[in-house]
Structures are given as structure tokens and as C-alpha cells.
Amino acid sequence: MSRLSWFNTVSLTLGFAFLYIPMIILIIFSFNESKLVTVWAGFSTKWYGELVQNEAFLDAAWVTLRVAVFSSTLATILGTAAAYVLVRGGRFFGRTLFSGMIYAPLVMPEVITGLSLLLLFIGIGLDRGILTIVLAHTTFSMCFVSVVVSSRLVTFDRSLEEAALDLGCSPGQAFRLVTLPIIAPAVVSGWLLAFTLSLDDLVIASFTSGPSATTLPIKIFSAVRLGVSPEINALSTLMIAVVTVGVITASLVTKRAMMRQKQDEQAAARTE
């Protein structure tokens, strides 16, 4: 199994070509001189220049960023608590309903989530703006966080927590000193997932935002409806670049943390 057969090589090559060629084309044509996006007319960075001067886009980007930071942080706290309760909480009243509410938003069509939250906000008289988008994003992304964190909690050696409790830790201390450091990589990737889900969301934000708060996806969507434009290509390229750098950094950091953890475990095994 050390080498790939020709069939596997072909499917991997075609598969990754399919996944990446559209984005590569988009990036190349963001440096196009011409306003006609599909005709190459020479290298230029002028669309990036125009983008930086476009106040509407900058405002929307700022709103999006604030919403993403707040909602992903809240979602991480709530989602980690939910995962802990589901994996370690034992039996409690309404557990089935609770786990149902955790899994359902993962596959719920966004139009339904958006519509139902909007009707709730109007029903209780909450003005639509940044706050309502944050509440909406927190609700659906906490479920993603909880799935990521609970998959780590399931594989986690419970005797470590028990040892801490035997040695005199309170349950809170045991969680803070033992459980949290071990599940930390999953909590961090949960936060990153919640953050990107929030940055990315168009449908739920469209329902729950008011005229005072337009997010970047809403702005992009209304521009893109009119057709392909070089400015949107430039904006997309910037967003792809940020995500790529972020994901690669995050995966290197978690890889290093996991290696250190493994070394620590080996060292501990030796001293025994």
C-alpha cells in the first residue's frame, strides 16, 4: 500500500483539479487590466486599489468581522458546555430533545433558520442590527462547535479526570486544569469553524440584519447578481488568501501541540 495505483492517482489529480481550478482562475483574473472579466488584457493591481477606496465594502467588512468575533466566542462557550453536558452529563430530563436540538441545525436549511429567527426577533420587538445577527450566528454555530468538541471528549481518557478528583481537585478545577488543556485543540478548531461560518453566512444574515447593519456576504451577493466583476474577484482573492494563511497556520500549530502532547505522554510513561 505504499504506492498509489494509477486509478487512485488519476482520481486524486482530477478531484483536486476540480476543487482548485475555479479558484485559481478567479485569482488570476483579479489581476486583469480589463473591465471585461473573461478577456485577459495584461497584469494590473488596479482593482485592489479601487476596492480599498470602496467605503461600502469596508463598512460591511467591519460589521462582518465584529459579528464573527462576538458570535464565534459566544458559540464556543455555549457549544463546549453543550458538548460536555452531552458526553459527561449522564442522564437528565429532556436529554433526547437537547441532542436533537444540537444536531438539527447542522442540516437545517438556512432559509428556515433565518425566517424563524427573524419572526422571533420581530415578535419580541428586538430591532434588527448587529445584535440580532450575533444571536442568530451564535445559535447555529454553537451546534457545530459542540459536534467538534464532543468528538474529542469521546476519545478522551476519563481516568485522568478521575485521578485529578481523587487528588483533591474540585470538579471545576479538574475541568480547568485537566480537561480543558486536553480538549483545547478541539475548542480552538471549533472557534475557527464558528468564525468562518459567521464570515460566510449570507442567508441567515439577510433575514436577521436591518438596514443599519449590512454584512460583506450580503454586499457581495447583491453585486454578484448583476454579473461577474473584477472588483469582486479582487475581494474574493483577498478572502481566499486570508483563509488559506489562517487554516495552514492553525493546522501547523495544532500539529505541534499534538506532537508535544505525545512527547509529554511518552516522557510520563518512561518515568513510571
Next chain:
Amino acid sequence: MRRAVLIAIPYVWLLALFLVPFFIVLKISLSDTALAIPPYTPTLDFSEGWTGIKNFFSQLDLENFVWLTEDDLYWKAYLSSVKIALISTILTLIVGYPIAYAMARAPEEWRPTFMMLVILPFWTSFLIRVYAWMGILSNEGYLNQLLLWTGIISTPLTILNTNTAVYIGIVYTYLPFMILPIYSSLERMDGSLIEAAEDLGCSRMQAFWLITIPLSRPGIIAGCFLVMIPVIGEFVIPSLLGGSGTLMIGKVLWEEFFSNRDWPVASAVAVVLLLILVIPIVLFQRNQQKQTEAEQ
């Protein structure tokens, strides 16, 4: 005590912002459209006490649901959403399975890189990934330019704003959801099972159909649900890549709400969509639970 608080906080949050809103949608779907703010009647008024509540319930009716069955548009949109979702799920499975299979067979040191390459598009904006295809598939787009240049066709193909473009868009954007669960079930598979089957006289194809496919079934099921369920209510792809002939219920709901401002009908559309989705969602949850239990 502490445990109760820990359970209560996420529980109450989800009750208030996930479950209660559904009951509001249900209630408004039974109301009538009105020229008011909010644009529906009746609204619940507690100040009148018991008679107010009784009045409120007596004014609710199924009129909007009757309307959904009378107008062709709605049931055609439901049917065509389900059809598009089924076809695109099968297409995604056909494209995704060989990739997942090849990843699971790759040397161990390459697998994290392949994983990253599959996950990376998933982190990039969904909207941008759909938008990228608009430039490729349009009449003057890159695909037509390439095909005209190579002489395969002499007149540009119309792909953008057709259902074909919608299928391409769905397969492209949902592919990671199909690859990852299949890959994780294939990766866990014991390779010696295939060797044993071949030793016992199976051909390679037989071993694949009799052993690999059944063992990767939980992954296939999870992947298919993860693609099919959200695609039924998809909005972005049909509205950017589809044309006037592309009927999908997510788009209908959006237009009912934002263009027609008919909240009761939009709510009724949402309620029926949810009823359609209940069966696959329950099946999906059962599949997930079985898998988690198997892992524990």
C-alpha cells in the same frame, strides 16, 4: 447545582432561539396576510385576557396551506427541489467516492496533506465558490472559450442559468461533505480483509463490492444525508447559477418573503419544507447516534 447550571445555559439558549422560533413560524403560517406592521393577523393580545386568547385561536386557519396546494408553483417547486437534491447527491457520491478511496489508500504521510486540501475549500466562502463558476460557465466564459479554441464546438454552449449549472455548483460546493465521512470510514478499514478475500478467490472488483462498499456504508449514508438535506432548501446556488426554469423551494420562500412580503405564505412554505425534511433528518440523526455509540 453546578451541573444544573451547565446544562441549563445551552439548553435554554437552544429552546429560546431554535425551538420557540419554529412555533412562531407555525403560528404565523396559520394567520392571514394583512396590511399592517407586522403584516399578518391575528396578533396575540394578552391584555384582553381569556377572551383575547380564544379570539386569537378562533382566527387561525389552514387557508395558507390550502393555497399551497391550489397554486401549481409550490408543489412543483417542492418536487423539483427534491429531484435536484437526489440527482446531485448521487452525482456528488460518484465524484466523491473515488477521491475518498484514493485518499484512504495513499501513503500515511500524505494523508494529512490531502485532508487539508479537501477541507481548505470548505473554509473559503461558499458564496465565492459559487461565484467562481459564473465566470467559467457563462456564454463568453472560460469553458466556452476553451472549447471554441480547441474546436470541439463552433457555437458557445448555454450552461449558466440552467439546471446543469446548478448541478455543477452543488457537486462542487458540497463535495467535502461527501468525501470526509466516506474517507473516515474507509481509513479505519482493515486492509487485510481485502487480502483475505483475494486469497479466498475473489477478484479485485468482487472484493471491492463485497467488502469495501459495505464497510464504508456508514460514511456513504452520512455523506449523502449531509449533501441532500441542505440542498433541498438551497438558495444561493439556484439564484446565482440557475435560470428562470430552475424551481427550488428555498428560492420560492425567499421571494415570497422579500419580494411579495407575504409572511404567512412564506411561513407555510417553511412548515411544509420542514415536514418533508423531518424523515431524512431523523434518519440522519439515528445514523450519527449509532456511529457514536459504535465508537464508544
